[in-house]
Amino acid sequence: MISLAGRDILHAWGKFVFTGIGLGLLIGVTLTMAGVYRGMVDDGKALLDNSGADLWVVQKDTLGPYAESSSLHDDGWRAIRAMPGVADAANVTYLTMQVRRGDGDVRAMVVGVAAGEPGTPGWPPYLVAGRQITRSHYEAVADIATGFRLGDRIRIRRNHYTVVGLTRRMVSSNGDPMVFIPLKDAQEAQFLKDNDAILQSRRRTAQNPAFDRPGVPGLLDAAIAAQEGNPFVNAVLVRVAPGYTPEQVAEPIRRWKRLTVYTRAQMEGILVGKLIATSAKQIGMFLVILAAVSAAIVAFIIYTLTMDKIREIAVLKLIGTRNRTIAAMILQQALALGAIGFVVGKITATFAAPLFPKYVLLMPADSVAGFLALLAICALASVIAIRMALKVDPAEAIGG
Amino acid sequence: MGGKGIRIEGLRKRYGQGDTAVDALKGVDMHVAPGEVVGLIGPSGSGKSTLLKCLGAVIDPTAGRMVLGEETIYDDGWQVRDLRALRRDKIGFVFQAPYLIPFLDVTDNVALLPMLAGVANAEARARALELLTALDVQHRARAMPSQLSGGEQQRVAIARGLVNRPPVILADEPTAPLDSQRALAVVRILNQMARQYETAIIVVTHDEKIIPTFKRIYHIRDGATHEEAGEGRGFD
Numbered sequence A: 001m002i003s004l005a006g007r008d009i010l011h012a013w014g015k016f017v018f019t020g021i022g023l024g025l026l027i028g029v030t031l032t033m034a035g036v037y038r039g040m041v042d043d044g045k046a047l048l049d050n051s052g053a054d055l056w057v058v059q060k061d062t063l064g065p066y067a068e069s070s071s072l073h074d075d076g077w078r079a080i081r082a083m084p085g086v087a088d089a090a091n092v093t094y095l096t097m098q099v100r101r102g103d104g105d106v107r108a109m110v111v112g113v114a115a116g117e118p119g120t121p122g123w124p125p126y127l128v129a130g131r132q133i134t135r136s137h138y139e140a141v142a143d144i145a146t147g148f149r150l151g152d153r154i155r156i157r158r159n160h161y162t163v164v165g166l167t168r169r170m171v172s173s174n175g176d177p178m179v180f181i182p183l184k185d186a187q188e189a190q191f192l193k194d195n196d197a198i199l200q201s202r203r204r205t206a207q208n209p210a211f212d213r214p215g216v217p218g219l220l221d222a223a224i225a226a227q228e229g230n231p232f233v234n235a236v237l238v239r240v241a242p243g244y245t246p247e248q249v250a251e252p253i254r255r256w257k258r259l260t261v262y263t264r265a266q267m268e269g270i271l272v273g274k275l276i277a278t279s280a281k282q283i284g285m286f287l288v289i290l291a292a293v294s295a296a297i298v299a300f301i302i303y304t305l306t307m308d309k310i311r312e313i314a315v316l317k318l319i320g321t322r323n324r325t326i327a328a329m330i331l332q333q334a335l336a337l338g339a340i341g342f343v344v345g346k347i348t349a350t351f352a353a354p355l356f357p358k359y360v361l362l363m364p365a366d367s368v369a370g371f372l373a374l375l376a377i378c379a380l381a382s383v384i385a386i387r388m389a390l391k392v393d394p395a396e397a398i399g400g
Numbered sequence B: 001m002g003g004k005g006i007r008i009e010g011l012r013k014r015y016g017q018g019d020t021a022v023d024a025l026k027g028v029d030m031h032v033a034p035g036e037v038v039g040l041i042g043p044s045g046s047g048k049s050t051l052l053k054c055l056g057a058v059i060d061p062t063a064g065r066m067v068l069g070e071e072t073i074y075d076d077g078w079q080v081r082d083l084r085a086l087r088r089d090k091i092g093f094v095f096q097a098p099y100l101i102p103f104l105d106v107t108d109n110v111a112l113l114p115m116l117a118g119v120a121n122a123e124a125r126a127r128a129l130e131l132l133t134a135l136d137v138q139h140r141a142r143a144m145p146s147q148l149s150g151g152e153q154q155r156v157a158i159a160r161g162l163v164n165r166p167p168v169i170l171a172d173e174p175t176a177p178l179d180s181q182r183a184l185a186v187v188r189i190l191n192q193m194a195r196q197y198e199t200a201i202i203v204v205t206h207d208e209k210i211i212p213t214f215k216r217i218y219h220i221r222d223g224a225t226h227e228e229a230g231e232g233r234g235f236d
């Protein structure tokens, strides 16, 4: 037996290829959308991986530091480091802002990392060029996605920094590239007021009779100094010592320090379940719509192709073709259309993914799932055409 | 193969029920011997197509008897279970328009029938080519139907009707779209094939050009047939 579907496709290949390409572009968009979601999840995981932490200690009852703002006093980390099972602990600040270079600026997440040596939690685990920060001020390590190069002078708030090292795939959960600077600088940047505001604030304090006490010299200066420093960080990153489970270490910190502590799994839950949940739903909606549109297109094309063949189908039935053979012909054509569409879509997505500003992660498993879903959609879409073909009366071939 | 050709006795067909019922066939009697080509002639609405559809097992007669070759296929009810297989194996159809499958080449249009019956592709194509040769279109064997002339298409359609060696061929206005020379050529081929393959052929027509070629003609009027000798001018 010959393949009726195959012969028809070869005969009307132009129609098939062009609809296949149209369908393929739609599928390309679908695969890319899935890739955008995967990219967001992966950005979140990269953020957690690159922080080098096993535990995140944050302000009590907050979902900080990524999903909510969290503020901790910067002297708490020493006590945490002394807790059993803690191998290392370090302060960290996060601030998403525009980082300027020359006339332009780049959206980045500025990470303030505690002084120490490479491997300190919060530090970039590896560099693709240059070196780690060695001075305590005005040096920066930037992700290459910022477009900065070694030796660039960049501006964060009012201070200038020299880029001394470059990282790769160091991103925030929003996909913004990271810029690492020393913790002290970052704390300043987070709370920095402009000169006018500082003057105003000093004047207000000086005029406050509660501070301006003639009998207590030095009180005013101390008050002003206390107001101007920023003794806060967003989180303390903790590395757990071998032989301890993260939960074993987290529990005493929660109890004794009255802070909220998240393990890696909990943090991932917050990022995926809360931070990008809305985006994920948004993308899910798009996928549903795209699936419906693909189904409609396939159904319409297969229906039209079958309509064009009604007379031939009547003849095929009259000369003894089984209904099964005719249904198989239509089904195979729908599946072939889906296969052409998938190939075109996969190629489109593969070439388009790197062009997107945020990370698009095309997972083979998604492609396989997409392919199977597409075949299911095509099979479903051919049902209408098959029903119509089966209703064709072989007597029609003889005519009136 | 040939056996007794076609025998139809008291065939009735009623469309619809009650007040709106139409008696399209009111007791048709016909006999076509193997190797014989008979004409079936009648005005529009006389029941020609209805008769072909009953014989072709695509509609159910209301009553009567039909015998194809040795086999009684209908006796106040179908006597065969698989009408589709009956059509495929026992009846060849040739239509007014050739109705070739546009996406199959000439050979496969003809070979499709034996293939549907489970014959291997090579064997089916060999049979097709043999008939195409007999009908003198073998040089177009690899062409697509759309590349053929009307006469060539009709010859391919006849080859398709014959390829499973059915005892019966039903031809509905097979010459209508052809000029008189080509129409006569088609009739000549049908006569030749009928003799060569012992096939009983019924040709429905009102084509004045070919009516004189039949040796026997059935006139059908108002759902009833009566037989008449034709001029039989023709092809001996």
Ligand SMILES: Nc1ncnc2c1ncn2[C@@H]1O[C@H](COP(=O)(O)OP(=O)(O)O)[C@@H](O)[C@H]1O
Pocket: A400, B015, B016, B022, B023, B024, B042, B043, B044, B045, B046, B047, B048, B049, B050, B051
């Ligand atoms: N499906 C049908 N339902 C009802 N009446 C029909 C149907 N087909 C044919 N008829 C009637 O049966 C009669 C014979 O029709 P038909 O066999 O088509 O004649 P012919 O082919 O000789 O023109 C006509 O009166 C026609 O109206």
Ligand SMILES: [Mg+2]
Pocket: A399, A400, B048, B049
């Ligand atoms: Mg008719």
